Amino acid sequence: MGKEDVRSTLEKVSVLKVRHADDPLINFEKWKKKYQKTKIRVKKERARAKKPDWQVEREQIDALVSRYDHINARDAVKFSDFPISRKTLRGLMEAQYRQPTEIQRQTIGFALQGKDVLGAAKTGSGKTLAFLVPVLESLYRHQWTAVDGLGALIISPTRELAYQTFEVLRKVGKNHEFSAGLVIGGKDLKTEAERIHRTNVVICTPGRLLQHMDQTAAFHVPVKDLARLSLKDPEYVWVHEGAMFSTPATLEQNFVVCELHQKVDVLFSFVRSHLQKKVIVFFACCKEVQYLFRAFCRLRPGTPILALHGKQQQMKRMEVYKDFVGKKSAVLFATDIAARGLDFPAVNWVLQFDCPEDADTYIHRVGRTARYKEGGEALLVLLPSEEEGMVAQLKDKKVPINKIQVNPDKLQHVQLKLEAFLAQEMEQKERAQRCFVSYLRSVHLMKNKNVFDVFQLKIHEYALSLGLAVAPRVRFLNKAQEQKKNQKGLSEREQSEDTELRQFKAKLRGEAPATEPEPTEQDEEESTAALFLGAACNDDDDDLREVDLLTVKRRDVFSLAEDLGGEDDEFLDMPKGKKVTTLSEAKKILKRKFQVNTKITFSEEGETVQQWPIVQRSAAQQSANEELEEEFSGINVDKARERLKREDQEFDKQEYNRERPASAQDKSDDEEEEEEEETVAYLDYSGDEFDPSTLPDPDKPQKPNTDTSSITLEVSGGESSCEDNDMSPPASKRKRAAHRQPLDTGLSLAEDEELVLRLLGSS
Numbered sequence: 107m108g109k110e111d112v113r114s115t116l117e118k119v120s121v122l123k124v125r126h127a128d129d130p131l132i133n134f135e136k137w138k139k140k141y142q143k144t145k146i147r148v149k150k151e152r153a154r155a156k157k158p159d160w161q162v163e164r165e166q167i168d169a170l171v172s173r174y175d176h177i178n179a180r181d182a183v184k185f186s187d188f189p190i191s192r193k194t195l196r197g198l199m200e201a202q203y204r205q206p207t208e209i210q211r212q213t214i215g216f217a218l219q220g221k222d223v224l225g226a227a228k229t230g231s232g233k234t235l236a237f238l239v240p241v242l243e244s245l246y247r248h249q250w251t252a253v254d255g256l257g258a259l260i261i262s263p264t265r266e267l268a269y270q271t272f273e274v275l276r277k278v279g280k281n282h283e284f285s286a287g288l289v290i291g292g293k294d295l296k297t298e299a300e301r302i303h304r305t306n307v308v309i310c311t312p313g314r315l316l317q318h319m320d321q322t323a324a325f326h327v328p329v330k331d332l333a334r335l336s337l338k339d340p341e342y343v344w345v346h347e348g349a350m351f352s353t354p355a356t357l358e359q360n361f362v363v364c365e366l367h368q369k370v371d372v373l374f375s376f377v378r379s380h381l382q383k384k385v386i387v388f389f390a391c392c393k394e395v396q397y398l399f400r401a402f403c404r405l406r407p408g409t410p411i412l413a414l415h416g417k418q419q420q421m422k423r424m425e426v427y428k429d430f431v432g433k434k435s436a437v438l439f440a441t442d443i444a445a446r447g448l449d450f451p452a453v454n455w456v457l458q459f460d461c462p463e464d465a466d467t468y469i470h471r472v473g474r475t476a477r478y479k480e481g482g483e484a485l486l487v488l489l490p491s492e493e494e495g496m497v498a499q500l501k502d503k504k505v506p507i508n509k510i511q512v513n514p515d516k517l518q519h520v521q522l523k524l525e526a527f528l529a530q531e532m533e534q535k536e537r538a539q540r541c542f543v544s545y546l547r548s549v550h551l552m553k554n555k556n557v558f559d560v561f562q563l564k565i566h567e568y569a570l571s572l573g574l575a576v577a578p579r580v581r582f583l584n585k586a587q588e589q590k591k592n593q594k595g596l597s598e599r600e601q602s603e604d605t606e607l608r609q610f611k612a613k614l615r616g617e618a619p620a621t622e623p624e625p626t627e628q629d630e631e632e633s634t635a636a637l638f639l640g641a642a643c644n645d646d647d648d649d650l651r652e653v654d655l656l657t658v659k660r661r662d663v664f665s666l667a668e669d670l671g672g673e674d675d676e677f678l679d680m681p682k683g684k685k686v687t688t689l690s691e692a693k694k695i696l697k698r699k700f701q702v703n704t705k706i707t708f709s710e711e712g713e714t715v716q717q718w719p720i721v722q723r724s725a726a727q728q729s730a731n732e733e734l735e736e737e738f739s740g741i742n743v744d745k746a747r748e749r750l751k752r753e754d755q756e757f758d759k760q761e762y763n764r765e766r767p768a769s770a771q772d773k774s775d776d777e778e779e780e781e782e783e784e785t786v787a788y789l790d791y792s793g794d795e796f797d798p799s800t801l802p803d804p805d806k807p808q809k810p811n812t813d814t815s816s817i818t819l820e821v822s823g824g825e826s827s828c829e830d831n832d833m834s835p836p837a838s839k840r841k842r843a844a845h846r847q848p849l850d851t852g853l854s855l856a857e858d859e860e861l862v863l864r865l866l867g868s869s
C-alpha cells in the first residue's frame with residue numbers, strides 16, 4: 107500500500123468516528139441504558155424507604171450475622187474487622203477505641219458466635235470491653251427494647267467496679283437505644299425498684315441483686331441460668347498463659363523489709379519523696395485507713411491525701427473515686443475495695459503498706475498501675491516474719507520482684523508528732539486504738555499462718571509508732587494466746603506420758619531411762635512472743651469497745667457459743683471450766699433454777715416475813731379426791747384451771763374483806779359494787795402522794811392550754827379518744843376519791859401495783 111492509500115484510509119476512519127458520535131440512534135441507546143439503571147435504583151430506594159426501620163435493621167443484622175462464620179480473629183486489626191453493628195463501632199470510635207487489645211481480639215469473635223467464653227488476661231489489658239461489646243451486640247441482634255426488660259446482667263465484686271463498668275457501657279453504647287442501670291448498695295432502693303423492670307442492662311453488686319430478687323416484685327431475673335453458674339462447652343482464652351510473668355511487662359516491682367513499728371515512718375518518708383506522683387497505698391483494714399488518713403492530713407506531707415474504704419457512705423466513695431481520677435498528683439489510702447478492676451488513669455505507684463492476703467491479691471493491687479501500655483512502679487512493705495512465705499508465693503505466681511533497702515538516713519520519724527496529736531484529740535486517740543486492734547485482728551484472721559503470725563509482732567512498739575502511749579488491751583489475742591498455751595500444755599503432757607511409757611517399757615526390759623528432750627528453738631520463740639503480748643495486755647485496762655462488742659455480739663445473739671464451729675473455733679473453743687463469762691454464769695444460775703428478781707425477807711426466827719413477787723396463798727382448799735387423782739394420773743389441766751379460777755376469786759374476796767374499812771362492811775350490795783370500783787381506782791391513787799396519771803402522756807400530741815380553737819379536728823378527736831381510753835379515774839370519781847383516806851395495804855408501792863393488776867385481772 108502506497109502513502110496515498112494510507113492517508114485515504116485514515117480519512118475514512120475519522121469520518122466514520124465523527125458520524126458515530128453524532129448518530130442519534132446510538133446516543134439514544136446509551137441514554138436508555140442509563141435511564142433503566144437509575145429507574146431501578148430509585149425504585150429500590152423507594153421500596154426501602156417504605157420498609158419499617160426494624161425491617162431495615164433486621165436486614166442489616168442478617169447481613170452481619172451472615173459474616174459470623176467467617177470471623178478471622180487472628181487477622182483482625184481494627185474493631186471494624188469484626189461484624190459489629192455501626193452503632194457500636196461509632197461508640198468505640200468516639201471513645202477513642204480503634205484497635206482491639208489481645209483479650210478483646212481473641213474473645214469478641216467467640217462471643218459473637220454465641221459461645222460461652224472464659225477469658226483471663228493480665229490487669230489493665232482491656233477485659234471490660236471484651237465483654238461489653240458482645241453484650242451490646244447480643245441485645246442489638248435480638249432487637250431488644252425497653253419493654254423486653256432485663257436482657258443482660260453484669261455482676262461486679264465491688265460498687266466502684268460496677269460504677270466504672272457502667273460508665274464504660276454508657277460511653278460505648280451511647281448510640282444504642284437500650285436502657286442501662288447501676289444497681290448497687292447505698293442508693294435509693296425504692297427508686298431502683300420502680301425502674302429496674304424496665305432496665306435492659308443491669309450492672310450490679312451481688313448483695314443488691316439479691317435484695318431486689320427478694321423484695322422487688324416486678325423484677326424477674328433468669329435465675330436458673332444464674333444458679334447453674336457453669337459455662338456450656340466454653341472457650342477458654344488465656345491471653346498471657348505463655349507469658350514469662352503474670353504482671354504487666356511495664357511494671358517495675360520491689361519490696362522492702364522493715365519492722366512493724368517502722369512502717370508509718372517508711373510510708374511518710376515515701377509520700378514526702380513522691381510529691382508529684384499519683385500513688386495508691388493499700389492497707390489491710392478500714393480502721394487503719396481511717397486513722398492514718400487523718401494522721402497524715404495533720405502531718406501535712408505536701409500532697410493531697412484521699413481515703414477510700416468500705417465504711418464510707420456510697421456517695422462519699424464515688425466522690426473520692428472521681429476526685430482521685432481527676433487529680434494529677436495525690437495519694438489515695440485504700441483498702442482492697444480499690445484493688446480489683448478499678449481503672450484509675452495515670453497512677454505512678456502502688457504501695458502495699460500491709461502484706462496482701464495472697465499472691466492474687468498482690469497482683470490485683472499492683473494492677474492499678476501500668477495499665478494499657480503505660481508504665482508503673484510497685485512497692486511492697488513486708489515484715490521480717492512475712493518475707494519468706496510471701497516472696498515464695500509471688501515467685502510461684504511468676505511475679506518478678508526484687509528486694510531493695512530503705513535508706514535509714516532518709517527516713518523521717520513521725521512518732522512524736524503523732525503522740526502530740528493524740529494528746530490533743532481524744533477522738534483521734536480512739537481511732538489510733540481501733541487501728542491498732544483492727545490491724546492485729548486482720549493479721550490474726552489470715553489463713554496462711556506461714557506468712558501471718560500475730561504472735562511474732564512487737565505490738566507494744568507498734569502501738570507507740572501510732573502515737574499511742576501504751577498498747578491497748580486486745581482480748582482476742584489474750585484468748586488465742588491462752589488457747590495456744592493450753593494446746594502446748596496438752597501436747598507436752600502427751601509427750602511426757604509417752605516418755606513415761608517408754609521409760610517404763612525400758613525399765614521392764616532392763617534398759618537405762620531416756621533423757622528429757624531439750625526445749626526447741628520454736629518453743630523459745632513462742633514464749634518470747636507471749637512475753638510481748640503479755641506485757642502489752644497488762645499495761646492498760648482500757649479495753650476497746652469494738653473488740654468487746656464483736657465478741658459479745660457473736661455469743662449473745664445466737665447463744666451458740668458451744669455449738670459454733672469453723673473459723674470462730676479459735677475464739678470460742680476455750681477449755682471448759684476456765685472461761686468465766688457473764689453468759690456462762692447466767693446459764694449456771696438458770697440450771698440451778700434460781701429465780702431472778704425475787705426477794706424473800708426472813709424474821710430472826712427464820713420465818714418468811716415478806717416475799718416479792720407476792721405469792722398467792724392457796725385460798726380454795728383442794729379436795730382430797732383431787733389431790734389423790736393428781737398424784738396418780740398427773741395434772742388435769744381443765745380442773746387445774748377451774749381450781750385456779752376458784753382460788754383467785756376466793757383470794758380476791760379475802761383480800762377485799764381484809765382491806766375494807768369496817769364501816770363499809772354493812773353497806774348495801776349496790777353501794778358495795780360502787781365502792782369496790784372506787785377502791786380499785788383508789789388503790790392506784792395514794793391521796794396526798796403525787797398522782798402520775800394526772801400528767802400528760804408524753805407520747806401523745808399535746809393540746810395547747812390556752813387556744814383550743816387552733817387544734818384541728820383530727821387532733822382533738824384523737825386526743826379525746828385517747829382520754830377516753832385513759833386508765834386514770836373519771837373526774838367525778840377522782841373528786842370523790844380525793845376525800846377518802848388512802849387505803850393502807852401494808853405493802854410497798856410496787857406491791858400495791860401488783861395487787862391492783864391482779865384485782866383488775868380477776869374482775
Ligand SMILES: Nc1ncnc2c1ncn2[C@@H]1O[C@H](COP(=O)(O)OP(=O)(O)OP(=O)(O)O)[C@@H](O)[C@H]1O
Nearest residue numbers: 203205206207229230231232233234447449473478
Ligand atoms: N481497645 C482499646 N484501646 C485503647 N484503650 C483501651 C482498649 N481497651 C481498653 N482500653 C483501656 O485500657 C485500660 C484498662 O482496661 P480495663 O479496665 O478493661 O482492663 P482490665 O483488663 O479489665 O483490668 P483489670 O484486670 O485490672 O480489671 C482502660 O483505661 C481502658 O480504657
